[in-house]
Amino acid sequence: MAAKAEIVGRVVSDKMDKGVVVAVTRQVRHDVYGKGQRKTSRFMAHDEANTAKVGDTVAIVESRPLSRRKRFAVSRIVERAKVI
Template sequence: MVDRSSSRKTRVGVVVSDKMDKTVVVAVRDTFRHPLYGKTQRRLTKYKAHDDANTCGVGDRVRISETRPLSKTKRWRVAEILEKAK
């Protein structure tokens, strides 16, 4: 039997919007090498994540984890707040 909780993806990012109820937008920075040319590139991906208690604010560093689809665009959940914004 496979432990499902450990097979879920996690990402660390910064909250860029908290205007929706129980939802935050988290920007995740990613660096990768181009498969053909080898140049290192940076990519910014925005994920909508479920914040059940509405505790996250703009600028907070959070860890999000993959979950079942919660709405049309939400597939992530805030696992923990790593650092509050100053």
């Protein structure tokens, strides 16, 4: 069995209990004009301990379906958000 994909993104919402919304940004090239574009995908991820907060950079991995839209789980916090 193949290793589960790990994606790095930024937490944009932590209002759920045991869940966060992670925005993953990637660069793609426009098909016709060739200019680079930034595209964002939002994933809901399971966060059992409620440790991730808004602004944190986290790594998420594939998991079994945990709810209707939750298909990922937070594996580690890469970088904490700066507190001002």
